[in-house]
Amino acid sequence: MKKRWLAALMAAGSVTAHAQSSVTLYGIIDEGVQFNTNAKNVVNGVNVGGRQLTLDSINGLNGSRWGIRGAEDLGGHLAAIFDIQGGINANTGAFAQGGTPFGRTTYVGLNSLDYGAVTLGRQYDLVVGFVQPVTSTGYIGGSTTFGHPVDLDNLVNTLRVNNSIKYVSPNLHGFIFGAEASLGGQPGNVTGGSGYSFGASYSNGPLTVGAGFNFFKNPTGSTAGTGLFTDNVNGANSLSGTMNSNYVTASSYQVAAIGATYAIGPAIIGLTYSNTQYGNVASLGGVSPKFNDLEAGLRWQFAPSFFTGIAYNYTSSTGVEAHGVSLGDQHYHQVAVLADYFISKRTDVYFTGAIQLASGVSSTGGAAAANIGGLGDSSNDRQAVLRLALRHKF
Template sequence: MKNIWLAAAFSGIWALAAHAQSSVTLYGVLDEGFQFNTNAKNVVKGVNVGGRQLTVDSINGLNGSRWGFRGTEDLGDGLKAIFDIQGGINLNTGAFAQGGTPFGRTTYVGLSSRSYGTVTFGRQYDLVVSYVQPVTSTGYIGGSTTFGHPVDLDNLVNTLRVNNSIKYVSPDFNGLNFGSEASLGGQPGNVTGGGGYSFGASYNHGPITLGAGYNFFKNPTGPTAGTGLFTDNVSGANSLSGVLNSNYIAASSYQVAAVGGTYAIGPALIGLTYSNTQYGNVASLGGVSPKFNDVEAGLRWQFTPAFFAGFAYNYTTSTGVEVRGETLGDQHYHQIAVLADYFLSKRTDVYFTAAVQKASGVSSTGSAAVANIGGLGDSSNDRQAVMRIALRHKF
């Protein structure tokens, strides 16, 4: 009997030890606010007449509302099994975000080693997002919509995710990190169709943080839902929704190269970012390859431990392409964004953010260029402003 009790005791201790080496965490962000758009998209009889719009919104704040599960299991010798399953939610309707994809933000599983780095498999962010976004104003100030570039054409607000991907991220080498990623695409009958690759690196030392990344994807508009970078959601909806780039839907490739950095000095953090976006061989327009360049400068100032404010200026330009004697996509965008954020606690804050954008030139469709802040939808003219006051809670 004594041996039975000892065996049971040791079994219990072993179970507790095993449990202590594994963890599963439920987490999320709820970001709900009043949002005002001075000129929202409003199509009447086939014409965008625009109009003012006031909404209660939980998708387009500093963080799109989300929830998820992440976990780790210690396998010994510095090796861990990891996973993350995260989905966007609309608090006002209960619907899934990311085109109705239940866990549309990230879903991956992998192995992490202190010595050799991390390998993950699933639906993930590309490495331009991983390494460059933190040094954009979206990363160090906030505001996935108000601080985003027009229609998020360079994906630095991570509108797009990479399906069927294999990702490697290195351990930290005295502030240096690097990684690579490959997507298998998944288009039926075309082994490499919709596939692509991404790589990047970051360096952090003292007050300086630098980041660089590159993406290349073939046939980004997939023939079925969930295939292709632009059609990565279960709804199959194409992400090219504004006249800025919607006429490039038939591009045979999409690539982004981006680089940026921040410098901290006292209560200030100063940032500068550049990106180049290219749509390769647009068949419907005779094989042209439109190019965009974007430059952004920002400043964050920490007034107190609980309050900071930020400002950013963004300029986007495209030189245009010649199609049957007509110039398309010769367009230019100026945007200013501001943010003031006060923390009531470590997990709860209230904030105000706003952006103003001015467009000029000719859009990808040949019509006059119109404003479109962060992919909220085309304005009916060359101007648009968005303001938001919100409450954010993290759990």
């Protein structure tokens, strides 16, 4: 009897050793003093704008967050994986992402070293997954100051994809590809509110290239937590500025993007292009506005603990004719800079800033207003944002 119990315990021990698991608590606190030269300030129904000084933990190089990730070895190069991550406002203790407790990403799946990973839940789209790393946001930094106006192409991942199934391949000699589908979940309309995403990247020595495509139907949901634009628990709409707020009734949202970086000694140079389309805007007679965005950037590593970066971004839209009125003929020029010094591997101090100039006619028919990274419309065509911050990763 004792021998049988001993054999059973040894067998249990071998299974435990084989099926190892790990759970990690992690996060980032990115807290800084931020100055906006012209933040939105509505008085008696008029946006008069005004200077704004805040202590901010949401709009830095990384939005502050915490999460739990884990993996269990299932044998045969296969593992069960999960990641639960939520944004936090360090100044108030509130959740970010419109009050969504785990609004950054929440998924579970299987990862095979040989065949790739399949994950299910609330996730990033594949334009973010494959193109963001080769934008200035990826290789320099700055989710707000280096973002495109109102983040119209989602390359700083303002939006997440609910109810999604994602596949990402293993690394095939530098080539990685993926596909993602979002299930709309609408009774009686299988494709309503659904979407799909594709992407791929290739790395070879100093060169990295990324490309991606997104298409989502009915992006503005009828209830909170539904639709790509309204996927947070408070239902806040991501079309926050006059640049695109009049396109809220679009029946579809589409982004195609491609970019590349090249490393030369201490420098990384990058170039990115994106095209964003709002399809069949019902309130404007079915027009389909289009935006083009071109970005160029440079990062320079002066020392292992210090680097700087600069990027220029140009965004344009040719506009549309709606009910006999010309709307949305807009142009945006933006320059952003960053200087980052690492005190240790997990703690750094940085300064970042951006200045933007807008021109033309907004989607609402008024003069185009500057809006850096979705912080809010300026009262005129100019806006600058400066930030001095401390970031700690744990």
